[in-house]
Amino acid sequence: MVDYRIVVPSGIVFDFNNMMGAGRLQPQEVEQALQQQGAVAEKAVCELRRSGFAKKHLSKDGTPEHVYFPRMPYIADGNPNTEQSIIKLMRYSKHLRSKDVVIFLGVGGSYLGNKVLFDAFGGYHWNTSATLRQGQPCIYFSGNNLDPVDCNSLLFKMRRMAGVSAQEGKKLKIMLVPISKSGTTLETISAFTYFYANLSQNADIDLDCTVVTDLQAPIGSAPLLQLAEKFGWERFDIKEGIGGRFSIMTDPGLVTMAALGGDIEEFLRGARDMDIYCRQAELAENPALLNALLKFMAYERGRDIEVFMPYSMRLKSLSEWYVQLLAESLGKRCNREGEVVYYGRTPIVAVGTTDMHAQTQQHQDGRLNKVVQFLEVANPEEEAILHNPFADVPFFDKYEGMDMAKALKAALNANEAALTGDNRYNARFTLPKLNEYYLGQLMYFLMLTIAYEGELADVDAFDQPGVEVYKKLMKAQL
Known part of the structure; x- marks a missing residue:
């Protein structure tokens, strides 16, 4: 059985096994898209790195603007x-x-x-x-x-x-x-x-x-x-x-x-190492390109909502940051040729396990229009070992000695398996631990993914014309 995952040298894992399979994406169609659309997107992002040129990108004033x-x-x-x-x-x-x-x-x-x-x-x-x-x-x-x-x-x-x-x-x-x-x-x-x-x-x-x-x-x-x-x-x-x-x-x-x-330098080093790896990798081993392509192909199959779900309270705000990154970058009325396309996924903030008691019912039984993107930290810095302080209530003995992190991991695995069992799109990012280096890697990876998807969808990922509409109306009221 093919294992669809990319492990970058630092240890970050992008596991996309559950984007593939019956009722989801097929390996041959992903490979074909990678060699055709993916290759074009890779060339455009290479040019973006080299010169700062993004096709037809203009500032809000309508003048050409570099992207650095x-x-x-x-x-x-x-x-x-x-x-x-x-x-x-x-x-x-x-x-x-x-x-x-x-x-x-x-x-x-x-x-x-x-x-x-x-x-x-x-x-x-x-x-x-x-x-x-x-x-x-x-x-x-x-x-x-x-x-x-x-x-x-x-x-x-x-x-x-x-x-x-x-x-x-x-x-x-x-x-x-x-x-x-x-x-x-x-x-x-x-x-x-x-x-x-x-x-x-x-x-x-x-x-x-x-x-x-x-x-x-x-x-x-x-x-x-x-x-x-x-x-x-x-x-x-x-x-x-x-x-x-x-x-x-x-x-x-x-x-x-x-x-x-x-540690500012470690934060930037993480981003730098991720960029170098993505730049040097073969198309099928470039995690940012592949993440963009899989989400793009899922969108074409009706998955126009992305749930970003870290299993860590400390990373809930990362979901909120990603909401802006995805929504403003890819939510576009027109493509770069001026054609109306109404492109973009609606991003949703979730956090495990909290939202398993709030949103997961919709993820599991609702419309087949979502990709759930899980995020985990493999090695938390702290542990919380459970004991039974109530000797006269034997029910609590079943959790004696259990690390809460084990329960967190079990919840993620169960959520993932349940979605996959119903052929629902999901993927997982795994950080070895949470520090400046790995957060730098992840945040840069997500930004680079957005640049790739903008190329795949042929939309300007670097403007926000829809935002300017309400700003003008609001200024008139003030």
Whole structure:
């Protein structure tokens, strides 16, 4: 029996056995598509890497625009990341150790990827455990929604923390970090001005700011840059040719890694190794190309929903990041020839085992229109061994000595087997463990997959014309 999986040298596994078989894709049709459409897509992505050229891609202003996300992993002069920019980020990481709180203000690609990093390497207890932080600041996010209740809740927390610091004879040191390429993003600027106006008037708070914006923009049209010039604030760049949903491996995302004290170079090395492997592999061994092709072929067979389902609470936000990446990149009315095609899968966030008690009924018995993409971490860093603290209730003895991770794995295996038994499309990514290197590999792999699928579907994976429609209507109301 053929085993349909790719194991990259680092140990990451892409298992697509359950995309193949009766009622699903047939090996011969996949091989034919790989040698024909796949070869064309590979050639286009090679050109994208080489020159930044994406066929018929235009900026939102209608002018030709390069796409440079494949250069993010490579630290070199002229690339989005240089030796100087990495040194600057490392210095910034040390500087933030002098702060008590950092509040990142951003929406879309300026928030979702950053939240992935925080959840993976900080997590739920980061802000309550000085031991976990090891000298790094507390980290909060805002500006990702025009929600006054959410903003006021965080403002209340900052005032309360400042009050505690005042009782200790200190000021609460807060760093605000607005992230916006244009410097005019409504959610970001609303939150930034709201927090700045309120926090700067508090005598118990020492407020500082860092801006992440387009440093090459004319200063007259770049309000965040104007403020940075006026007040001498630290500033980081949003580079040309890196769309927000692809920006996690450049300054807009790496400032969060810096705040966490994470290993930026390992994060980029993981992405770099994945790119090198995909670039050098034969077509049938290129996991990013094959993932794109399988999802594309499944879409052509009516599977227009993708459920991204990590079996890890720490990776739920990765699903949310992937939702934007997939939806904005591939959800397109027209192809690159201007023909109406209404392409794209609807991405769904799920997490195992939680959503096995919520969504799995639909996945298992609902319409045959879904691909379920599982993600697991093979070797969790922690264990939770069960014991029976109730000697007079023998029912609990059956779980004595069981590691909760074993139950998690069993749940994934059972979910996968149930779907496959009904000929429902599913696949699995396996990370050896969760660290900067492997997360860098996975996130870059997903971005590269999107680039390949854009070529297969002949849609521009790097614009977002549908988003501009509501923005114009909203601005008219404001």
